[in-house]
Amino acid sequence: MAYHFKNDEAVPDGVRRIAVEQIDKALDSLKPAARDTDNAIHDARVCIKKIRALLRLSRGELGKKIYTTENARFRDAGRKLSEVRDTAAVIEVIDKLTQHFSEQLSSGAFRGLRKPLLQEARESKKDKARAMAEVARTLRAARRRVKKWPVRHDDFTALAPGLKQVYREGRRSFAVACERPKVRNLHEWRKQVKHLRYQARLLRPLWPKMVGRLADELERLGDYLSDDHDLAILRDRILENSDGDDERTDLEALVALIDQRRGELQLEARLLGERVYAEQPRALIQRFQAWWDAWSAEVKIDPIAAS
Numbered sequence: 001m002a003y004h005f006k007n008d009e010a011v012p013d014g015v016r017r018i019a020v021e022q023i024d025k026a027l028d029s030l031k032p033a034a035r036d037t038d039n040a041i042h043d044a045r046v047c048i049k050k051i052r053a054l055l056r057l058s059r060g061e062l063g064k065k066i067y068t069t070e071n072a073r074f075r076d077a078g079r080k081l082s083e084v085r086d087t088a089a090v091i092e093v094i095d096k097l098t099q100h101f102s103e104q105l106s107s108g109a110f111r112g113l114r115k116p117l118l119q120e121a122r123e124s125k126k127d128k129a130r131a132m133a134e135v136a137r138t139l140r141a142a143r144r145r146v147k148k149w150p151v152r153h154d155d156f157t158a159l160a161p162g163l164k165q166v167y168r169e170g171r172r173s174f175a176v177a178c179e180r181p182k183v184r185n186l187h188e189w190r191k192q193v194k195h196l197r198y199q200a201r202l203l204r205p206l207w208p209k210m211v212g213r214l215a216d217e218l219e220r221l222g223d224y225l226s227d228d229h230d231l232a233i234l235r236d237r238i239l240e241n242s243d244g245d246d247e248r249t250d251l252e253a254l255v256a257l258i259d260q261r262r263g264e265l266q267l268e269a270r271l272l273g274e275r276v277y278a279e280q281p282r283a284l285i286q287r288f289q290a291w292w293d294a295w296s297a298e299v300k301i302d303p304i305a306a307s
Contacts, residue, residue: 002018004204011151011159012158015158019146019149022047022050022051023047026044029047032129041128044081052075055071055074056195056199057199062149063150070142077138163284163288164281176188183232190222197215
């Protein structure tokens with residue numbers, strides 16, 4: 001499955017193909033026979049995020065009504081999966097944090113804090129199966145609608161407005177997050193970074209080396225912000241659920257490590273963000289337009305005939 005446009009394919013066909021491929025991939029992950037439900041849910045959520053990035057890229061063609069409706073449906077499907085995976089995700093965050101500070105921690109650190117989370121994750125098996133079935137029904141209905149998406153223009157004008165808006169919103173969110181690094185502001189910036197990352201992947205064939213490098217840097221930036229967000233959620237959760245003096249020492253140590261790591265991640269994100277969002281939205285679109293024009297004009301030459 002190629003999550004990118006092809007220069008031998010009309011833009012409307014590409015948009016619909018990519019959407020259907022990601023829906024089918026998500027449906028495959030959500031089959032009842034999935035052995036590891038947490039990984040299956042994660043994979044399906046990634047597909048849904050990719051579809052939402054595609055929707056944003058082609059929103060100028062889809063129109064406000066269809067874009068808003070489709071985006072809301074995919075957003076709600078993603079949330080339904082996210083809700084039943086939260087506990088497993090929290091455990092992964094603790095494990096990732098302890099691994100990062102492994103030289104400072106003893107073996108089995110925070111075992112007492114992990115125990116109730118592990119029990120909760122085991123008890124949510126039925127909820128996961130129900131959510132997976134409900135989202136699968138939603139995706140099957142969405143697949144039937146894709147063929148009716150009103151994408152008409154067969155050039156970069158079909159995609160430029162969406163790319164420009166995502167980049168502009170990300171640039172604005174970056175400035176707000178730097179000025180007021182609250183969890184909500186950092187989370188909003190994170191969402192825009194992920195949208196732009198997937199859009200860069202969609203447009204990677206324009207110039208694989210240059211656009212691919214941008215996609216890689218956006219992935220790294222998104223990882224910094226995702227890790228920061230996950231740690232913020234973990235911090236709130238363990239403080240809310242703490243009710244015993246026996247865990248007080250572990251709790252204080254964990255909170256201290258969370259705060260230290262969040263400071264490191266936010267610094268890394270800000271430094272990288274300065275480079276990613278260095279140019280004005282208009283300049284970015286002009287650059288991609290030039291790359292698109294060159295890519296579209298490429299003539300495939302038979303290497304034997306050219307020799």
